[in-house]
Amino acid sequence: MVEEVFEPEIVAFCCHYCAYGAADLAGNLRIQYPANVKIVRLPCTGKLDVLLVLEALEAGADGVMVAGCLEGDCHFREGNLNAKRRVAYARHLLQQIGLEAERVEMFTLSSAMGRQFAEAATEMTERIRTLGPSPLKSGNGFSREEVKDDRRRTETAGRD
Amino acid sequence: MIVAEQKPLEEIKAMLNGAHKVLVVGCGTCVTVCFAGGAREAAILAASLRMATRLDGDPKEVSDVTVQRQCEWEYLDAIRDRIGEVDAVLSLGCGVGVQALAERFPEARVLPGLNTLFMGLPLEPGVWAERCAGCGDCILDETFGICPIARCAKQLLNGPCGGVQIVDGRARCELSQETDCAWALIVERAMRAGQLEKLLQIRAPKNWATARDGGQRKVVREDLRLPVHRTDDGRETTGDVSALP
Numbered sequence: 001m002v003e004e005v006f007e008p009e010i011v012a013f014c015c016h017y018c019a020y021g022a023a024d025l026a027g028n029l030r031i032q033y034p035a036n037v038k039i040v041r042l043p044c045t046g047k048l049d050v051l052l053v054l055e056a057l058e059a060g061a062d063g064v065m066v067a068g069c070l071e072g073d074c075h076f077r078e079g080n081l082n083a084k085r086r087v088a089y090a091r092h093l094l095q096q097i098g099l100e101a102e103r104v105e106m107f108t109l110s111s112a113m114g115r116q117f118a119e120a121a122t123e124m125t126e127r128i129r130t131l132g133p134s135p136l137k138s139g140n141g142f143s144r145e146e147v148k149d150d151r152r153r154t155e156t157a158g159r160d
Numbered sequence: 161m162i163v164a165e166q167k168p169l170e171e172i173k174a175m176l177n178g179a180h181k182v183l184v185v186g187c188g189t190c191v192t193v194c195f196a197g198g199a200r201e202a203a204i205l206a207a208s209l210r211m212a213t214r215l216d217g218d219p220k221e222v223s224d225v226t227v228q229r230q231c232e233w234e235y236l237d238a239i240r241d242r243i244g245e246v247d248a249v250l251s252l253g254c255g256v257g258v259q260a261l262a263e264r265f266p267e268a269r270v271l272p273g274l275n276t277l278f279m280g281l282p283l284e285p286g287v288w289a290e291r292c293a294g295c296g297d298c299i300l301d302e303t304f305g306i307c308p309i310a311r312c313a314k315q316l317l318n319g320p321c322g323g324v325q326i327v328d329g330r331a332r333c334e335l336s337q338e339t340d341c342a343w344a345l346i347v348e349r350a351m352r353a354g355q356l357e358k359l360l361q362i363r364a365p366k367n368w369a370t371a372r373d374g375g376q377r378k379v380v381r382e383d384l385r386l387p388v389h390r391t392d393d394g395r396e397t398t399g400d401v402s403a404l405p
Contacts, residue, residue: 051200054207096169097208098215135215 008062008128010037012121013052015045017075019067021111026118033118034125037065044068045106046079053090053104060137063128064090067107067120080108100131161281162190162254163288164197164274169208172250175271176220179248182209184273185239185261186226187253194288197252197274199226205252205273230257236264243268279310296370296377302363304349309366311342317363319343 014020020041026033042048045068053064066087068080084106091101105127107120176182184206192198206224213220225242227235230253243249243261248269251258254276262270278290293310299317300307309315313335320343323334331344350356368374386398 049200051204051207054204054211058207058211093204093208097212099211136211 006129006133008036008125008133009060010063010065010121010124010128011056011061012037012039012065012067012124013042013045013048014039015068015075015080016041016043018069018073018111018113019107019109019117022067022109022113022117023121025111025114027114029114031115031118033121036125036128037121044074044076044079045083046074046076048083048086050086050090050093053087054093057094057099057103057134057136060134062131062134062137063103063105063124065105065107065120065124067109067117070108070110073110099135102127102131103134161193161279162256162276163194163278163280163290164191164254164276166196166201166205166252166274167272169212172205172209172271172273173212173216176209176248176250179246179269180220181246182220182222182248182250183239183242183246184209184222184224184250184252185230185257186224187230187251187257188226188228189231191252191254191257191274192226194282197254197257199224202226202252205250230254231260233260233264236261240265294371295366295368296374297367299363299366302358303346304353304355306342306345306349308342308346311340311345315366316343317366319347319359 012019012023014023020039023033023039045066048066053066056064066083068083069075071080071084074080087104087106090104094101094104105124107124109116109120184202186192186197186199186202188198191201195201202224206222209220209222213222223242225239227239229235230251243265246268248271249261249265250271250273251261252273253261254274255272256276258270258272261268279292279294280288280290282288290310292307293315295309299309308317312320313333314321320331320341321334324341324344325332325334325337327337331341333339333341347356347359350359370377388396388398390396
């Protein structure tokens with residue numbers, strides 16, 4: 001019998017000015033990184049909202065990585081530092097929820113660091129593989145479609 | 161603004177015991193600007209509750225909605241249908257918002273998601289401090305714009321107590337070295353204004369009847385009230401006479 005290997009799904013929120021370019025460079029240099037990492041480009045990691053991290057996990061991601069510029073090198077001066085604090089807050093929320101804080105991590109790199117991006121993606125994939133699938137995936141909850149429905153129900157009523 | 165902070169998730173989960181469908185109601189006013197109960201916080205809490213209860217093996221259906229102000233009937237009426245669909249309403253408004261929801265929807269199980277703390281202001285992003293105690297008899301004209309009722313632990317009216325500590329050249333409260341002595345601030349401001357002698361005047365004991373000691377307070381402005389009409393079925397209503405059927 002062939003044992004099924006757990007392939008984590010990881011969402012990577014990447015800054016347009018660094019990590020996104022680094023991932024691109026990794027491709028150009030033919031450096032392989034795990035296909036488990038799915039990239040979402042942000043204009044800056046300062047755009048990251050804690051809600052984005054929670055939504056990714058709720059929708060079935062096993063882990064979330066946030067990749068911004070090296071500290072001191074943010075294109076918008078300090079968006080990456082704002083993201084760093086938000087990632088710390090998201091990890092605190094995860095613990096309250098009952099998920100492992102390690103499922104969310106922040107990385108910093110420049111657009112010239114293609115190899116380091118591949119290393120970060122590999123590190124995150126191996127970490128999540130060790131942790132195992134997100135317990136939110138196991139059966140007793142809502143389907144992804146239902147989660148989407150819930151999100152549509154988020155609204156603002158009676159605005160001036 | 162009214163400053164509040166969210167209760168721990170564990171406490172909120174315990175409150176929601178027995179409820180399957182839950183509506184988190186955010187408020188678009190004070191608690192939005194202190195990042196405790198606005199649309200964003202309501203969405204984050206709803207997602208957190210959905211995930212946490214799934215992990216507990218008792219998945220709840222949690223949705224969220226935010227009204228402009230939870231403390232006014234008109235805004236609450238806009239979500240009446242949503243309230244009727246759920247087993248419990250978790251308010252992310254201040255204590256006023258929670259009670260307004262409970263009063264407007266007598267059948268609903270309304271629960272507080274926040275601890276309401278004080279009336280204050282943001283000193284810097286992420287830091288809020290108390291500034292007004294709502295005592296009902298403002299004396300800021302006599303204390304150079306600094307309130308000893310809200311900012312002095314002893315609510316002293318005639319100068320600092322003996323517990324003032326000098327830390328790094330600043331006068332601090334004996335309860336917390338991070339808190340300025342309100343009376344030291346008042347004296348500093350009086351000196352800067354060249355009016356130190358004004359503080360020599362002894363203030364009589366404060367009449368606390370205007371504060372909470374006088375019981376629940378209420379403001380009535382007759383010039384703003386609408387005429388009361390009695391409907392055929394005996395209910396009293398306010399509004400435009402010509403609009404009555």
